[in-house]
Amino acid sequence: MRVITVGGGPAGIMASLRAAEKGHSVLLLEQNDTLGKKMKITGKGRCNITNAGDDIMDNIIRNPEFLYSALHGFSNYDAIDFFEKIGVPTKIERGMRVFPQNDSAPSVVTALMRALKNAGVEARRARVKKILTENGRVCGILEYGGRVRPCDAAVLATGGVSYPQTGSKGDGFKMAEMLGHTVTPLTPSLVPLCADTKICRRLMGLSLKNIGFKLRDKDEVLYSDFGEMIFTHFGISGPIVLSASCHLKNSKNLFAVIDLKPALSEQELDKRLLRDFEEYSRRDYINSLDRLLPKKLIEPFAELTGVDLRKKCCEITRAERHNIVLLLKEFKIHVYGARPIDEAIVTSGGISTHEINPKTMESKIVKELYFAGEIIDVSAYTGGYNLQIAYSTGYAAGNSI
Numbered sequence: 001m002r003v004i005t006v007g008g009g010p011a012g013i014m015a016s017l018r019a020a021e022k023g024h025s026v027l028l029l030e031q032n033d034t035l036g037k038k039m040k041i042t043g044k045g046r047c048n049i050t051n052a053g054d055d056i057m058d059n060i061i062r063n064p065e066f067l068y069s070a071l072h073g074f075s076n077y078d079a080i081d082f083f084e085k086i087g088v089p090t091k092i093e094r095g096m097r098v099f100p101q102n103d104s105a106p107s108v109v110t111a112l113m114r115a116l117k118n119a120g121v122e123a124r125r126a127r128v129k130k131i132l133t134e135n136g137r138v139c140g141i142l143e144y145g146g147r148v149r150p151c152d153a154a155v156l157a158t159g160g161v162s163y164p165q166t167g168s169k170g171d172g173f174k175m176a177e178m179l180g181h182t183v184t185p186l187t188p189s190l191v192p193l194c195a196d197t198k199i200c201r202r203l204m205g206l207s208l209k210n211i212g213f214k215l216r217d218k219d220e221v222l223y224s225d226f227g228e229m230i231f232t233h234f235g236i237s238g239p240i241v242l243s244a245s246c247h248l249k250n251s252k253n254l255f256a257v258i259d260l261k262p263a264l265s266e267q268e269l270d271k272r273l274l275r276d277f278e279e280y281s282r283r284d285y286i287n288s289l290d291r292l293l294p295k296k297l298i299e300p301f302a303e304l305t306g307v308d309l310r311k312k313c314c315e316i317t318r319a320e321r322h323n324i325v326l327l328l329k330e331f332k333i334h335v336y337g338a339r340p341i342d343e344a345i346v347t348s349g350g351i352s353t354h355e356i357n358p359k360t361m362e363s364k365i366v367k368e369l370y371f372a373g374e375i376i377d378v379s380a381y382t383g384g385y386n387l388q389i390a391y392s393t394g395y396a397a398g399n400s401i
Contacts, residue, residue, distance in 0.1 A: 001025070001152040003401055004141050006128045007172065008035035011373025011390035011397075012157035013112050014074075018398025019155075020119040027149070028116065029141070031127040031171075035116075036109035038159065038166035042387065043097075047105035049088075050079045050391070051384035053096035060380040060389070061189070061246045066353040067378055067389060070361070074395035076388050083108070086115045097384050131156070131175050137367040153368040153401045157394060160347025160374040161186055172375045173350070180365050182352040188344035189379045190242040190386075195235035195256060196334045199300055203231035206296045207238070212259030215244040215335070222247040222254075226262060236333065242345065243381045245338055254335040260293065260328045269325045277321070281314035288313050292328070301327065346386050350377040360400035361393055370397035 001024045005016045008030030020026045028035075042048060056076055057064050080090055080098060088111045089101040100108055116123060126147075131154055132140040140150040158172030173183045207230045215223040222244070229238035236256060248254070261269055272292075280288040286309040289298045302309055305327050307320045341347065351371055355364050361376075363369040372394040380386050 001401060002150065003027070003153045003155070004029060004149060004151040005155040005157060006131075006141065006175075007155075007157035007159060007373070007375075008032070008123065009157060009159055009373060009390065010036065010039055010112075010387055011159075011375075011394035012155065013116060014391045014394030015155045015157060015370070015372045015398040016121045017115060017119050018395050019153075019401050020116075020121050020398075022399070022401065024153075024401060026119075026121045027151070028121055028123040029126045029128055029143075030123065031125065032166070033125060034109075035113055035123060038163055038168065039387075040105045040109055041163075041166070042105055043099065045105050046099050046103045047108045048382075048384040048387065049083060049090060049098045049100065049108065050076045050388045051096050052076060052080065052092050052098050056380075056385060056388060059383065059385045060378065062348060062379045063353045063377060066356075066358045066376075067392065069359045070392040070396040071388070073399065074392045076384075078395075079388060079391050082391075083111070086111045095383055128171065128175070131179060131366070131369060133179065133366055133369075136365075138369050153370065155370045155372055155394075155397050155401075156375055157372040157390075157397075158375055160350065162188065162191075162341055162344040162347045164342050168347075168374075176351050176371075176375070179363070179369070181355055181363065184349040184352055184377045186341065186347055186349040188338050188341040189246050189348035190345035190382050191245045191338045191341070191343055192232065192237035193235050193241055193245055193248070193256070193338055194336045196336075197234065199333060200231050200235050201233055202300050203296060204233050206231045206294060208258070208260070208294070208297075210262070211240075212262035213240045213244065214257040214259075215247060216255045216257055217249050217251045218253045222249060229258075234339065235335070239382055245344075246348070246379070246381065248338055250337075254337075256333045256335050258331040258333070260331055266325050266329060269328055270321060273321055273324060277313040277316055281312070283313050284310045285313060285316060286310065301331070304331075345382065346379050347374055348379050350375050353377050359396070361397035362400060368401070370400065372397045 016028045127144045130142040159168045161170040227240040373390040
């Protein structure tokens with residue numbers, strides 16, 4: 001069979017490789033001047049290849065049940081074996097995140113390109129405008145510029161609309177809609193949050209590690225986790241913030257609630273403060289918090305407690321100490337919403353999973369049309385899970401042709 005894959009990201013590459021392994025003639029079309037452009041910047045340029053944990057399904061946010069078969073057919077362990085075989089030795093880091101041993105995302109893409117060449121996949125630069133059909137079946141593709149390429153099957157792996165500078169323009173969604181497919185609303189996922197700039201700009205660049213984090217809508221906890229975050233000029237970012245963004249609501253009562261000392265209870269913190277204030281009894285309050293907080297956080301934090309910054313530690317009342325403890329356990333920042341979708345790591349929403357066969361990734365509307373990767377309405381937390389979705393759905397598509 002003549003197979004055309006549209007999109008040269010990890011999903012499209014995996015689909016092309018598997019289809020070629022099965023003996024098909026495969027043409028991979030990518031609009032960028034290089035394959036895997038977005039993959040090269042993942043994991044801050046290190047490429048978080050996948051996750052070696054046993055809880056992948058628990059980390060998929062949208063439509064996890066749709067992915068059960070695909071993840072079973074090509075698991076995270078299969079992904080690790082695959083990369084080892086194509087010359088990418090791996091290592092496992094915190095949170096079971098898998099990285100290449102050389103910490104180089106471009107080297108991962110280079111290995112994939114080499115694998116494509118060895119498999120006999122032809123890769124060309126072209127932007128596809130339309131999937132052509134005849135009698136409800138794929139018969140070719142139409143490129144911008146007017147060139148028609150006939151084929152017997154096509155894989156749409158064009159990604160979402162996040163990171164448009166890497167080529168994610170949403171072309172695949174338009175092509176699918178022309179064929180009768182439903183595209184669910186596209187929203188940012190794994191994206192920094194806009195928050196109270198008055199406090200965040202003062203703390204810009206400050207990274208907090210090993211903190212408790214909750215995203216709350218009034219009293220409802222939308223998301224809760226422990227980990228790392230960073231303050232920016234527009235709000236907050238970092239791993240736990242990106243994951244929290246997946247649960248964002250359209251509400252005016254959203255707050256990021258940070259537990260600055262998650263390992264200590266309120267009672268233990270109170271005892272700790274008592275000891276510090278006794279030791280620093282003649283110091284001003286503002287000069288007594290250096291053991292508890294990062295330097296950059298001390299003054300903004302102290303101001304929010306309502307205690308006179310120049311008050312001597314020996315004069316701080318029990319009620320004031322209680323307020324300090326409460327703020328250490330619940331440092332609140334008003335959240336206004338998410339950054340734009342073009343700053344998101346992945347797109348939430350996409351081709352409706354009700355219109356795709358979960359075992360084969362084939363369209364239920366057009367025969368021999370397959371979908372793979374971020375174009376599908378599936379998404380997961382940060383940690384290598386979204387790349388794993390790309391491999392698994394790509395493999396399922398290529399394996400089913």
